[in-house]
Amino acid sequence: MRNQPVLIRTLQYVFLAGFLLFLGFPFLWLISTAFKSPAELNSLAVNLVPLQPTLDNFTAAFEAQGLVRAAWNSVFVSVVTTVIVVIISVPGAYVLARYRGKIRAMGSGWVLVSQIVPVALFILPLFFILRMVGLVDSLGGVIAVYVVYTLPFSLWMLQGYVAAIPVDVEEAGATDGATKLQVLTRIVFPLLQPGLIATAIFTFVAAYNEFFFALVLLQSPENFTLSVSLSTFSNGEGLSEIGPLAAGALIASIPSVIFFAILQRRLTGGLLAGAVKG
Amino acid sequence: MPLELKARSEATVPKPTARSRKQSALARRQRNEAVVLAVPALIPVIILSVVPLLIGVSLAFTDSQLISESAPGFVGVDNFARLLRNGAFWNAFGIGAIWSVSVTALQLVCGLALALLLNTDLRFRGVTRLLAIIPWAMPPVVVAIMWQMIYSPTNGPLNWFITSLGGPRINWLGDFSLALPAVILVGVWAGMPQNTISYLAGLQQVPVELLEAARVDGAGAWSRFVHVTLPALKPTIISIVSLSFIWNFNSFGIIYVLTAGGPGGKTLLPMLFVYIEAFRNGNTGMAAAMTDVIVVFLVIVLSAFLLRNFRKGVQA
Numbered sequence: 001m002r003n004q005p006v007l008i009r010t011l012q013y014v015f016l017a018g019f020l021l022f023l024g025f026p027f028l029w030l031i032s033t034a035f036k037s038p039a040e041l042n043s044l045a046v047n048l049v050p051l052q053p054t055l056d057n058f059t060a061a062f063e064a065q066g067l068v069r070a071a072w073n074s075v076f077v078s079v080v081t082t083v084i085v086v087i088i089s090v091p092g093a094y095v096l097a098r099y100r101g102k103i104r105a106m107g108s109g110w111v112l113v114s115q116i117v118p119v120a121l122f123i124l125p126l127f128f129i130l131r132m133v134g135l136v137d138s139l140g141g142v143i144a145v146y147v148v149y150t151l152p153f154s155l156w157m158l159q160g161y162v163a164a165i166p167v168d169v170e171e172a173g174a175t176d177g178a179t180k181l182q183v184l185t186r187i188v189f190p191l192l193q194p195g196l197i198a199t200a201i202f203t204f205v206a207a208y209n210e211f212f213f214a215l216v217l218l219q220s221p222e223n224f225t226l227s228v229s230l231s232t233f234s235n236g237e238g239l240s241e242i243g244p245l246a247a248g249a250l251i252a253s254i255p256s257v258i259f260f261a262i263l264q265r266r267l268t269g270g271l272l273a274g275a276v277k278g
Numbered sequence: 279m280p281l282e283l284k285a286r287s288e289a290t291v292p293k294p295t296a297r298s299r300k301q302s303a304l305a306r307r308q309r310n311e312a313v314v315l316a317v318p319a320l321i322p323v324i325i326l327s328v329v330p331l332l333i334g335v336s337l338a339f340t341d342s343q344l345i346s347e348s349a350p351g352f353v354g355v356d357n358f359a360r361l362l363r364n365g366a367f368w369n370a371f372g373i374g375a376i377w378s379v380s381v382t383a384l385q386l387v388c389g390l391a392l393a394l395l396l397n398t399d400l401r402f403r404g405v406t407r408l409l410a411i412i413p414w415a416m417p418p419v420v421v422a423i424m425w426q427m428i429y430s431p432t433n434g435p436l437n438w439f440i441t442s443l444g445g446p447r448i449n450w451l452g453d454f455s456l457a458l459p460a461v462i463l464v465g466v467w468a469g470m471p472q473n474t475i476s477y478l479a480g481l482q483q484v485p486v487e488l489l490e491a492a493r494v495d496g497a498g499a500w501s502r503f504v505h506v507t508l509p510a511l512k513p514t515i516i517s518i519v520s521l522s523f524i525w526n527f528n529s530f531g532i533i534y535v536l537t538a539g540g541p542g543g544k545t546l547l548p549m550l551f552v553y554i555e556a557f558r559n560g561n562t563g564m565a566a567a568m569t570d571v572i573v574v575f576l577v578i579v580l581s582a583f584l585l586r587n588f589r590k591g592v593q594a
Contacts, residue, residue, distance in 0.1 A: 092319030125330035260415035
């Protein structure tokens with residue numbers, strides 16, 4: 001009987017190690033490839049640790065056609081999207097969390113529907129609408145689409161944080177003679193800050209990682225975001241210039257990975273607020 | 279007694295009306311406030327979400343073309359009739375079904391298993407949790423590029439491992455029968471973390487007293503899992519599985535970069551098919567019909583799934 005727990009413990013560690021390997025190895029391999037010399041990449045030898053680590057691939061990636069430009073486009077699109085979404089989410093989330101009635105019901109309904117209706121249904125009409133107003137193949141068009149595409153989740157996440165603020169705090173402000181706007185800007189907004197940061201990071205990562213809309217809407221290489229630009233380097237059949245591509249891909253994933261690592265503890269609440277209730 | 283009752287009711291009647299008038303004024307003010315506060319979110323939503331939804335559904339009944347000078351004409355259910363006979367589309371639909379069922383099921387099993395491991399007092403839990411975040415955070419395009427390197431037939435680590443065990447050199451993404459399983463594995467890798475973290479959050483809400491009581495009653499680990507943990511997790515599982523199924527059926531980026539639907543259309547998911555029909559062939563009316571079919575299919579599958587589980591829940 002005493003052996004059983006040891007056996008189970010061992011099995012647990014074996015499985016945990018298996019998952020660690022499965023989840024972690026591809027990323028390690030990407031890092032390793034990014035630091036390998038062309039000679040090593042062209043040989044059939046397979047090493048996890050590069051024999052002669054080099055930064056040449058990163059230099060090549062920075063010099064590659066339009067990759068720096070694409071990185072700038074990605075950051076620009078994601079930052080502007082995040083700022084707009086956060087600004088319009090605050091009052092919207094406040095309504096969802098605090099008011100009863102039709103607006104709240106419709107708002108929650110829309111948040112739910114938008115999580116279920118596939119983007120496929122939106123892409124064609126969006127393309128035609130944006131073409132009509134001349135926003136196809138422009139970063140402005142992509143930003144407009146990203147704002148709408150990230151808004152439901154951001155609203156839902158933020159309303160959870162608003163709901164967590166005790167109503168008493170607001171009522172105390174109101175009885176002291178503050179107007180609604182003052183209550184919102186002086187009382188609710190400062191208390192919302194942790195929630196705002198989490199929501200902003202989620203929005204940034206969603207916009208930064210997005211590929212489908214960008215692929216459809218952007219046509220000229222100077223407007224490409226990082227995802228679209230990287231996808232042109234790698235066609236379906238194989239990789240052109242694997243080293244610089246690995247370096248570019250590694251750099252491209254850094255902002256999202258860092259932001260998610262910062263959010264680590266909050267990912268639970270954030271996702272559950274969106275996924276389970278939604 | 280009746281008199282007393284009457285008197286009392288009469289006495290209370292005027293009071294609510296006065297209050298309700300006051301309340302309705304308050305409600306009106308509140309509603310106006312709500313409208314003003316919601317407008318900034320409502321404008322972009324209506325222009326770029328509700329209107330497109332309506333246009334999207336109606337485009338399917340037109341002969342709309344991507345590049346066309348004239349306005350699209352109404353063609354009734356013509357697109358749907360032709361779609362019924364489009365074997366290639368239904369083939370893509372079938373591949374989409376295999377892909378999303380496999381990926382969703384494996385995400386559930388692996389995600390739940392890892393969540394259970396992370397919910398114990400094992401070491402390295404923190405590291406695993408942090409590592410699990412990486413696939414979730416990575417852009418899909420980077421995920422695809424990375425896995426192309428893993429699957430590389432010439433100097434990929436997977437083939438190195440297999441050949442060093444004496445196995446053959448395999449062209450994972452170029453093989454007709456292996457390409458779909460290979461991309462399914464990537465799908466699981468990319469979506470598993472989100473599943474894991476959600477299940478972990480669910481597990482942490484399973485009442486400890488209940489598990490302890492079951493243990494005192496002599497229930498083994500497996501029996502505790504089946505009779506206490508699983509029922510408590512059920513709402514979480516149902517939500518995550520439903521959402522994952524929708525997301526997986528509509529996935530695009532990973533496959534577009536990884537295989538572009540190849541080899542020979544073996545990994546051509548419905549969304550890739552729609553993309554090609556709309557933006558390569560320019561048949562936007564037909565592509566809209568396809569998206570409508572996909573949405574109707576998803577709604578039916580989802581309602582059936584949710585209804586079944588809901589009924590079961592009521593019976594239990």
